[in-house]
Amino acid sequence: MASKIDPETAKVLFKEGATLLFFDVPEGTEFGIDYNSWTVGPNFRGVKMIPPGIHFVYYSSRSKKGDTGPRTGFFYNFQRREIVVRKWDKYNEDVKTDPVSEDEMERYRSNMENMDRFLGPYPYENYKKWVSMSSYVTADLLNRLQPENKRISSVTEFMSEASDSKSRLAAMQSKMETESDSRDKLPELTTNPETVVHFTKLHEQKYPQGSSPDEITKHSLDSSYVLEQTIISSYQSKEMDLLGEIQFSFICFLIGQVYDAFDQWKKLVHLMCNSKEALGKHKELYMNLISVLHYQIREIPEDFFVDIVSQYNFLTNTLHEFFCNIEDGNPDGALKRRALKFRDHLTEKFKWDFTSEPDDYAPVVVE
Incomplete structure (x- = not known):
């Protein structure tokens, strides 16, 4: 993650910029922030020197055959000197939703000096372009538009209709009565409301x-x-x-x-x-x-x-x-x-x- 930046700006961002710690991301995963993307290497732990403000972070898992999975991302309003922690969920191939405890956050803060060499600098040369593309996107607007789970996914997430023993028995009886109708063999799927963007x-x-x-x-x-x-x-x-x-x-x-x-x-x-x-x-x-x-x-x-x-x-x-x-x-x-x-x-x-x-x-x- 090479980045060309003048020394004075680098000093300011190093002191005032935010940091995104991103742990356990599999090697080969596509990772990006704003208009910059990379393929994750073995030493990747996140991004440093992020200019304060709203940014878009995204990622796509990659199979052993090299196939790239659907893209998922999230907007985040980074504050000055803020440290944001995200962890990879290998089972779901996505970011974990579990919050990070304050004790754990304190360990990360105290270890930032050792962590620095594993962090790529934000590509500041593309920052002006990002600002021109997001200048009217505010935190309040994001809160209104974003899905409940705060994730932007390139594929629609469906969920099956909830059921219990009574509903399953009733569905089975209904199915037996109308077995000739092939449509009854299909599950009832609805869009997961937590994933819907509120346009x-x-x-x-x-x-x-x-x-x-x-x-x-x-x-x-x-x-x-x-x-x-x-x-x-x-x-x-x-x-x-x-x-x-x-x-x-x-x-x-x-x-x-x-x-x-x-x-x-x-x-x-x-x-x-x-x-x-x-x-x-x-x-x-x-x-x-x-x-x-x-x-x-x-x-x-x-x-x-x-x-x-x-x-x-x-x-x-x-x-x-x-x-x-x-x-x-x-x-x-x-x-x-x-x-x-x-x-x-x-x-x-x-x-x-x-x-x-x-x-x-x-x-x-x-x-």
Whole structure:
């Protein structure tokens, strides 16, 4: 875990940075923090010099044949000089949930000098990138969005329906009566509620109560009413939390490999880009949205555009709507300048042309 860092910053992080002790992780396991990942070696015991703040830690077990298992991770708000301890559960191939006693923590604190050579330094050269990708994710927002078990898993965890002797007897009798129905042979599986990410649900009512037919048509074309009600009801009017969830969803998808998070990211981005009237009311929100999308698009791998964006044209279609709203609406002058500068940047970098509208409503590629 080599890391280039200037001496002064290294001194500050060595003194003020947090430490993650991660014990018993099998050699060959994939381990990462933020946008950095490594293959665990025999001497790995964790990471030191972690800048205080919110980070995403993740891991994937690896079989003897070299196959990588599903990715699991967790967000953690590291404090100055904090020591966080996690232990590997070999049976479940995951992190143990048992708390560490205060006596044990004290032993770790007193032994940090000997532990230092087994700890890799946080790759500070990538820290600015992480900050730009997570700048609106707050501790309060994490508490609301994260699953109860605080783990972000790339696979859905199911649980069988609870049973006792009476319920099993009743199920057996029912099965005997309907043996011909093969569906009765399948177990009843439900998603483990402790593992569900609490993504925000958009306001369902698309127009105000009592709207006229013309008003219903207007709100069907412009999502500003849904955006406004979602900000009020789901974010308690903290509009920047909406950007925080866009970042949270993007991180969970790109790093945590959670597909549902990609779906949520699309919903929120489309909601904002399709809200023409809101441009005049939420200048700061939209100014910052452009920055968020700018950094996110920079981090998306090239094959992502080929496999997802180019195939379904989600991002190009959505941004086309946004830029049309910017030009047709009445946004603040600074917002309009920033949006059009962003449009020009995308056109230059990806050869997307948002100035013309082809038959299928998708931007064309500049030859």
